Amino acid sequence: xxxxxxxxxxxxxxxxxxxxxxxxxxxxxxxxxxxxxxxxxxxxxxxxxxxxxxxxxxxxxxxxxxxxxxxxxxxxxxxxxxxxxxxxxxxxxxxxxxxxxxxxxxxxxxxxxxxxxxxxxxxxxxxxxxxxxxxxxxxxxxxxxxxxxxxxxxxxxxxxxxxxxxxxxxxxxxxxxxxxxxxxxxxxxxxxxxxxxxxxxxxxxxxxxxxxxxxxxxxxxxxxxxxxxxxxxxxxxxxxxxxxxxxxxxxxxxxxxxxxxxxxxxxxxxxxxxxxxxxxxxxxxxxxxxxxxxxxxxxxxxxxxxxxxxxxxx
Numbered sequence: 001x002x003x004x005x006x007x008x009x010x011x012x013x014x015x016x017x018x019x020x021x022x023x024x025x026x027x028x029x030x031x032x033x034x035x036x037x038x039x040x041x042x043x044x045x046x047x048x049x050x051x052x053x054x055x056x057x058x059x060x061x062x063x064x065x066x067x068x069x070x071x072x073x074x075x076x077x078x079x080x081x082x083x084x085x086x087x088x089x090x091x092x093x094x095x096x097x098x099x100x101x102x103x104x105x106x107x108x109x110x111x112x113x114x115x116x117x118x119x120x121x122x123x124x125x126x127x128x129x130x131x132x133x134x135x136x137x138x139x140x141x142x143x144x145x146x147x148x149x150x151x152x153x154x155x156x157x158x159x160x161x162x163x164x165x166x167x168x169x170x171x172x173x174x175x176x177x178x179x180x181x182x183x184x185x186x187x188x189x190x191x192x193x194x195x196x197x198x199x200x201x202x203x204x205x206x207x208x209x210x211x212x213x214x215x216x217x218x219x220x221x222x223x224x225x226x227x228x229x230x231x232x233x234x235x236x237x238x239x240x241x242x243x244x245x246x247x248x249x250x251x252x253x254x255x256x257x258x259x260x261x262x263x264x265x266x267x268x269x270x271x272x273x274x275x276x277x278x279x280x281x282x283x284x285x286x287x288x289x290x291x292x293x294x295x296x297x298x299x300x301x302x303x304x305x306x307x308x309x310x311x312x313x314x
Contacts, residue, residue, distance in 0.1 A: 006219055013260065031264060035061060060089050063093055065093045065134070090130045090131075093170075098141060099142055102138060104154035132173045154184065172203040181212075188223045232268055234271065236270055236301070
């Protein structure tokens, strides 16, 4: 029986991976860096979060970009002390962009708020050694466009701070998000177009998210291959946005695609972000979450990811 179209792409990726494994086994020796995005942990203390990740064998963390004002957000010295006590390194910063700090807004004060926010986060990112900062070109939670000039305004605004990404040695990672949540930049190709329009060495990378990619990409594995070395972080959750292994996500093909693009290096991360099924998950970042549920999410995701990776690479 003839394979379905997605199965043909799966087979192409698997064949390429098998050839890599056979012809260059050293390319598979270094394993993928497993991180975790902590904004879904809500109001929980960073110390408790770090302990959970350390117990699950996770050595990297993507920190909630919570410097929403000069008096808000993590203190870099305290962060380094807490994470150092648990042998955890900061992978990157999860930038949070709403209608109030929207790079594409038709309200100038909101664009200025986005610039001020990025500058605060870059100062913090540099202080804690973060390698990237996630940037969303338009507000998350606003799927309807303001007008036909959103893209141009966003490009123009982000270009203002592009030099500062280089100054702080932080990669700007543009994240495509599904059309149910944003009005622009929804696919890997959209992100490439946006990055090309900015045309600046400080903005050259992509943050993928398999949950959004399920809705917007024809094939997640192929989209990752197409992203190539522009990809620096990948958010992970299963098909139901729950822990890895609890849905129908083809994790094996994703892992194989990542190895094919040489993603197993010091600057790239696989970062689970299982926010749960249903509607808007964002109120949870300022609420209290059940520690037992978080423990299950982390342990299940980490163990399943490493198990599938070992099955493929051993």
